[in-house]
Amino acid sequence: xxxxxxxxxxxxxxxxxxxxxxxxxxxxxxxxxxxxxxxxxxxxxxxxxxxxxxxxxxxxxxxxxxxxxxxxxxxxxxxxxxxxxxxxxxxxxxxxxxxxxxxxxxxxxxxxx
Amino acid sequence: xxxxxxxxxxxxxxxxxxxxxxxxxxxxxxxxxxxxxxxxxxxxxxxxxxxxxxxxxxxxxxxxxxxxxxxxxxxxxxxxxxxxxxxxxxxxxxxxxxxxxxxxxxxxxxxx
Numbered sequence: 001x002x003x004x005x006x007x008x009x010x011x012x013x014x015x016x017x018x019x020x021x022x023x024x025x026x027x028x029x030x031x032x033x034x035x036x037x038x039x040x041x042x043x044x045x046x047x048x049x050x051x052x053x054x055x056x057x058x059x060x061x062x063x064x065x066x067x068x069x070x071x072x073x074x075x076x077x078x079x080x081x082x083x084x085x086x087x088x089x090x091x092x093x094x095x096x097x098x099x100x101x102x103x104x105x106x107x108x109x110x111x112x113x
Numbered sequence: 114x115x116x117x118x119x120x121x122x123x124x125x126x127x128x129x130x131x132x133x134x135x136x137x138x139x140x141x142x143x144x145x146x147x148x149x150x151x152x153x154x155x156x157x158x159x160x161x162x163x164x165x166x167x168x169x170x171x172x173x174x175x176x177x178x179x180x181x182x183x184x185x186x187x188x189x190x191x192x193x194x195x196x197x198x199x200x201x202x203x204x205x206x207x208x209x210x211x212x213x214x215x216x217x218x219x220x221x222x223x224x225x
Binding site: 033035040041042043044045048058090097098099101102103104105106107 | 122143144146148154156158161201203205206212213214215216217218
């Protein structure tokens with residue numbers, strides 16, 4: 001069974017801090033994704049990666065960057081956290097983009113004060 | 114741009130009543146996936162539909178993919194309290210990246 005692990009369940013950071021959200025998957029999936037989830041807006045794609053060291057912008061990349069140095073690990077970086085980045089962040093992985101299911105981690109609820 | 118709309122946004126039902134959520138895409142989809150997110154949890158994959166007019170069942174849940182592959186529905190018969198959660202549909206974006214584009218979800222509350 002695929003396991004996607006996010007390093008933190010809850011995080012509280014201050015405005016302007018640099019924030020790292022880590023995600024690890026154990027199924028050798030090529031594709032990894034970062035979504036944010038906000039009430040009434042559903043899940044919105046921030047960034048994705050289809051291979052090591054490859055990254056692509058999703059629908060809302062502004063204010064975020066990512067890193068994929070190893071196949072199993074995909075990190076989301078908030079260079080300078082702002083209050084409008086308070087949200088639930090969900091990492092996911094999949095075998096084939098658009099055709100196979102996404103496997104999500106438990107999510108990280110980030111609060112920026 | 115591509116849109117995937119889900120209705121209703123919220124639904125409250127008495128336990129034992131049926132429930133349906135509808136998903137409509139502005140473009141034709143190669144497939145559609147459904148996910149369930151329990152309160153406090155993360156989305157969990159339920160099913161994928163690929164063929165035009167396809168109908169699939171999982172116990173009390175019935176999933177349909179429209180003939181034009183632009184809409185889909187999830188119907189739950191005789192809801193139970195374990196059905197509580199938010200149900201999302203998702204389809205591949207029409208861009209080359211082919212990533213999943215999620216609907217806004219339907220939050221189901223079941224009143225015992």
